[in-house]
Amino acid sequence: MITPIIIADHLSKVYQTEAFETVALADVSFTINKGEFVAIMGPSGSGKSTLMHILGALDQPTKGKYVLDGKNIETLSDDELADIRNRQIGFVFQAFNLLPRTTTLKNVMLPMAYAGIPKEKRVALATKYLKMVGLGDRLNHTSNQISGGQQQRVAIARALSLDPAIILADEPTGNIATAQAEEIMSLFKDINDKGHTIVMITHEPDIAQHARRIITMRDGQIISDRKNSGQVKFTHSHQ
Amino acid sequence: MEIREIISESLSSLTLNKMRTGLAILGIVIGIGSVIALISLGQATQASISARIESLGSNLLTINPGSSSQGSVRGGAGSRTTLTLEDATAIATSPEITSVKTVSPEYSGRSQVVTGSNNTNTQIIGSTPAYTEVHKLEIASGNFITPNDVDSMNKVAVLGPQVVTDLFGEGIDPLGQTLRISGHTFTVIGTTMAKGGSGFGNQDDMVYVPVTTAQKQLFGVKHLSSIALEAKTADLMITAQNEVGYFLLARHKLSDPTQADFSIFSQQDILNTASATTSTFTTLLSGVAAISLLVGGIGIMNIMLVTVTERIREIGLRKALGAKKKTIITQFLAEAIILTFVGGFIGIFLGILTSYLISVMTSSLFIISPISVLLAFAVSVVIGIIFGWYPAQKAAELQPIEALRYE
Structure with a gap:
């Protein structure tokens, strides 16, 4: 059964400064169904990051309606939005955004702490997800003691920790080496296979090839939205 | 999130960032300590002047x-x-x-x-x-x-x-x-x-x-x-x-x-002189106390503003991970209270110690007025808490992405 989980209905975002009016997002509409793996592509300045922040409830659109899992985001209070960010969305940032000088275990436990999960359960779940992303032996390393690829895997474990319906990834491989990027993508595929919806921003066509659907943007608008039938395998052609 | 959990989050944040915590505490220690030492020094001088006048036989x-x-x-x-x-x-x-x-x-x-x-x-x-x-x-x-x-x-x-x-x-x-x-x-x-x-x-x-x-x-x-x-x-x-x-x-x-x-x-003349001297001194002392409180307060304000502003991105991240506004504000408030109280007590201790050492070195009187200690502590704690809490409260109001992008 196909259930829409993200409905973007004529979304616009305009940044207003004294002198300029910058249109970051101009009347964008699309629907993403449960279980999809979507890549959003486009050059920098195309509005893909702005779109991602709106989808992640980190920002509000200037115009238009965003319905997430049947709920109109516009009508929600600040605390309700916090709950949505906490439980329904797992966000993976380009810059990883781990708490500095904090162990990987504590980083992964943080969203669960905000969700009010008891400490023993937090430790168990965080350990489980860190093992799943291959960092079972790095539980007590701090973020500056591990590589960029490992940091991103910690961020993915953190995004997964509350078993959210949607994983949003903003250039997840942007700051890490190619070999590690492949590991991250295979991880995303596993996660997608388990039923999580994944929306990922990238400007690298190679990375986008891992997705099943590719939305391409330019100047704040969607210029193409197509199925990606030829999903690449793990081996890379130019490696 | 329970208050106990928030406080343990505050403590872990304070202990993980030792440099930042140390500097903030140092700022508060100096703010409080210098006020106490200065007021004590002023009062000791005043007392020794009064004592000299009294030694002439003031009555x-x-x-x-x-x-x-x-x-x-x-x-x-x-x-x-x-x-x-x-x-x-x-x-x-x-x-x-x-x-x-x-x-x-x-x-x-x-x-x-x-x-x-x-x-x-x-x-x-x-x-x-x-x-x-x-x-x-x-x-x-x-x-x-x-x-x-x-x-x-x-x-x-x-x-x-x-x-x-x-x-x-x-x-x-x-x-x-x-x-x-x-x-x-x-x-x-x-x-x-x-x-x-x-x-x-x-x-x-x-x-x-x-x-x-x-x-x-x-x-x-x-x-x-x-x-x-x-x-x-x-x-x-x-x-x-x-x-x-x-x-x-x-x-x-x-x-x-x-x-x-x-x-x-x-000896009314001497008495008049004595009371004039004393009132001049009281004015001087209040001035010194007010200025050192102001300087100490500005120091504390700066260090708190800087440490919290530096952490606006962290606030954005915490919000992105699902922290509620109240949770963030409570955490920062708890951190500010812990910092100012720890710094405050060390500052009181060092201020009294400094006054004592000065009195020993200059063989003058050693006077600590509880009011000066209380005043220095109260002003510093209030300033520390306000400027630890206010920017955090402002940042928690922002959209998470604005806080994350803050530079």
């Missing part, structure tokens, strides 16, 4: 004999013999006089004092045991003149430090030694502490003998050169002046105050 009244007048003929200086030891005793024992604490009859004159090969011309004060209290004179060794010495007209002497140096040499203890004044042999029974002062009336350059001995043996007179009185409190100075004045008029059988054969001089 002091002096009765000087006036010329006795016969009709319109005023007697010369030599006729100033109107005060007697009996007057002094009557003042001291009269039930009508309630505002006077101590009465010190005195006869002073200059004489040559000789010991062995040394001699000096100095002031001889005929006095009673009351002298030390009225004039705030402290004994360095031995003892002062006793009531028995006065009654028995003993030939004993108490020397000021200048006299000791002149007659016996520096650092010599002259107790039990003898000296000659106007042909009479006196035994030294005590020495007084140095009081400082110079020129006429230098209290270090004096020889104290029993008043009776001075009157009858040395100078052959029956009158006193003055009676010094100590009022019970500074407020009772005027009352004492009036009580004693009317009492003596009656005793000398004079009905008209203009005919008085004595005059009473109060």
Whole structure:
């Protein structure tokens, strides 16, 4: 059964400064169904990051309606939005955004702490997800003691920790080496296979090839939205 | 998120960022410590100035004999013999006089004092045991003149430090030694502490003998050169002046105050100076306290503003991961409270320690007023908490992405 989980209905975002009016997002509409793996592509300045922040409830659109899992985001209070960010969305940032000088275990436990999960359960779940992303032996390393690829895997474990319906990834491989990027993508595929919806921003066509659907943007608008039938395998052609 | 969890999050954030935490605590420690040390230093100085003024005898009244007048003929200086030891005793024992604490009859004159090969011309004060209290004179060794010495007209002497140096040499203890004044042999029974002062009336350059001995043996007179009185409190100075004045008029059988054969001089001038000095000092002290509180407060404000502003991205991240506004504000508030209280207590400790060390090094008084400690602590804690909480509250209001992008 196909259930829409993200409905973007004529979304616009305009940044207003004294002198300029910058249109970051101009009347964008699309629907993403449960279980999809979507890549959003486009050059920098195309509005893909702005779109991602709106989808992640980190920002509000200037115009238009965003319905997430049947709920109109516009009508929600600040605390309700916090709950949505906490439980329904797992966000993976380009810059990883781990708490500095904090162990990987504590980083992964943080969203669960905000969700009010008891400490023993937090430790168990965080350990489980860190093992799943291959960092079972790095539980007590701090973020500056591990590589960029490992940091991103910690961020993915953190995004997964509350078993959210949607994983949003903003250039997840942007700051890490190619070999590690492949590991991250295979991880995303596993996660997608388990039923999580994944929306990922990238400007690298190679990375986008891992997705099943590719939305391409330019100047704040969607210029193409197509199925990606030829999903690449793990081996890379130019490696 | 439970409050216990938030506090443990605050503690872990504080302990993980040792440098930042250390600097913030240092800022608060210096803010509070310097205020306490400065106020303490000011109060010690004020107290030592007051003490010096009081050492002159701040509640002091002096009765000087006036010329006795016969009709319109005023007697010369030599006729100033109107005060007697009996007057002094009557003042001291009269039930009508309630505002006077101590009465010190005195006869002073200059004489040559000789010991062995040394001699000096100095002031001889005929006095009673009351002298030390009225004039705030402290004994360095031995003892002062006793009531028995006065009654028995003993030939004993108490020397000021200048006299000791002149007659016996520096650092010599002259107790039990003898000296000659106007042909009479006196035994030294005590020495007084140095009081400082110079020129006429230098209290270090004096020889104290029993008043009776001075009157009858040395100078052959029956009158006193003055009676010094100590009022019970500074407020009772005027009352004492009036009580004693009317009492003596009656005793000398004079009905008209203009005919008085004595005059009473109060140290009102000194008191005025003292209170003017004290009020100047109080103003100065308040100024110093206000400025150091301001400087300390600005220091604390800066360090809190900087540490919280630096963490606006962290606030954005926490919001992105699902932290509610209240949770973030509570965490930052808890951190600010922990920082200011830890810094505050260390600051109080170091401020008091610094004051103590200064007082030891400058051998001045060690005074800590609880109000200054409380004021410094309260102001610093309030400023620390406000500027730890306010920027965090502002950042928590932002859209998560705005906070994440904050630079």
